Amino acid sequence: xxxxxxxxxxxxxxxxxxxxxxxxxxxxxxxxxxxxxxxxxxxxxxxxxxxxxxxxxxxxxxxxxxxxxxxxxxxxxxxxxxxxxxxxxxxxxxxxxxxxxxxxxxxxxxxxxx
Amino acid sequence: xxxxxxxxxxxxxxxxxxxxxxxxxxxxxxxxxxxxxxxxxxxxxxxxxxxxxxxxxxxxxxxxxxxxxxxxxxxxxxxxxxxxxxxxxxxxxxxxxxxxxxxxxxxxxx
Numbered sequence: 001x002x003x004x005x006x007x008x009x010x011x012x013x014x015x016x017x018x019x020x021x022x023x024x025x026x027x028x029x030x031x032x033x034x035x036x037x038x039x040x041x042x043x044x045x046x047x048x049x050x051x052x053x054x055x056x057x058x059x060x061x062x063x064x065x066x067x068x069x070x071x072x073x074x075x076x077x078x079x080x081x082x083x084x085x086x087x088x089x090x091x092x093x094x095x096x097x098x099x100x101x102x103x104x105x106x107x108x109x110x111x112x113x114x
Numbered sequence: 115x116x117x118x119x120x121x122x123x124x125x126x127x128x129x130x131x132x133x134x135x136x137x138x139x140x141x142x143x144x145x146x147x148x149x150x151x152x153x154x155x156x157x158x159x160x161x162x163x164x165x166x167x168x169x170x171x172x173x174x175x176x177x178x179x180x181x182x183x184x185x186x187x188x189x190x191x192x193x194x195x196x197x198x199x200x201x202x203x204x205x206x207x208x209x210x211x212x213x214x215x216x217x218x219x220x221x222x223x224x
Contacts, residue, residue, distance in 0.1 A: 034213070043116065043204065043217040090157065094213075101147055101170050102206075102213055104157040 002027040002095045006105035013081050014113045021076040021108050023091030031093040033074040034102065035065055039087045047089075050074065061085070086112045117141065120205050120216035128224055132193040135219045139186055139207030145169070146188040147208070148180055151218070152201040163188055195223045 003026045013019055025031060032051050036044040048059025055067040065076045074091060091105040117140035127133055139146050148160040150173075159172035163182035174180075177195075182188040192199060200223045206215045 036215075044206075044215040045116075046212065046214070049212065101159045101162050101172065103159065104149075106156050 002031065002093055002103050004091055004093050004103055004105035006089075006091055006108050008108045009106065010109045010111065012111040012113060015083050016080050019076075019078045019081045019085070019110070021089050021091075021110070023074045023076065023105055025072050025074065025091075025093045027072075027093060027095050029095070030067075030069065031095045033065075033067060034092040034094070035059065035063070035074075035076050036090045036092060036104075037061075037087050038090065038107075044090065047076070081110075081112055083112045083114065086110055116214045116216060118205060118207050118214050118216035120203075120219050122219060123217065124220050124222075126222045126224060127195060129195055129197060131195050131223075132191065133195065133221065135190040135192070135203055135205075135221075137188045137190070137205030137207075137216060139188070139205075140209075140214050143207035143209050143214070144186065145208045146182055146186070147206045147213070148174075148188070148190050149204040149206065150201045151204060152198075155201075157204075160190070192221070197223050199223050 005024045034049045035047040047063045048057050050057045050067050088107045088109045090107045092102040094100050119138040121136045144165045147162045150158045160174040161180050162170040180190045202218045204218045
């Protein structure tokens with residue numbers, strides 16, 4: 001069965017600093033990969049997704065993610081964090097393509113220091 | 115507005131009771147997924163329907179059931195509620211290359 005691991009439960013960064021959130025997946029083939037963000041009390045908003053092609057994917061709010069097949073990773077990055085980025089971030093995979101259910105990682109809670 | 119509508123937004127009920135959560139998918143989406151988000155279990159997939167038929171089942175308790183109607187809206191029925199069922203329940207719908215989530219129903223069992 002597929003699984004998704006987000007090794008960092010909490011991360012604190014200073015405003016303006018760069019950010020990288022880690023995501024590793026376990027699946028026999030290349031799954032469809034997603035990053036979602038959840039603000040407190042809110043739903044899940046899609047930041048970006050990867051299906052195929054260019055392994056560097058651009059998303060909303062200045063986020064990007066890089067798919068590395070050799071490392072089974074799909075890390076999320078942002079060059080300069082804003083206070084409004086404080087939220088919980090979830091990596092998810094859909095094995096076998098869209099139309100299958102998403103499996104989520106445990107999430108990483110991001111805190112931003114002024 | 116994501117296009118996926120969930121009602122009610124909040125629900126408080128007593129142990130042993132039964133509730134129904136409703137989800138209207140984004141227009142044109144045939145698949146509906148239900149997820150439970152709790153502090154100890156994270157985001158858990160419960161069940162998927164596609165065009166009225168059950169397609170996949172995850173960690174859904176026997177006390178829980180769901181269905182998708184001809185107009186494609188879906189309902190998640192939770193019965194014999196326990197304190198541990200308190201959680202945020204999300205519905206999502208999908209089309210070819212994307213999944214869209216509703217804002218969730220927060221269920222509190224007291």
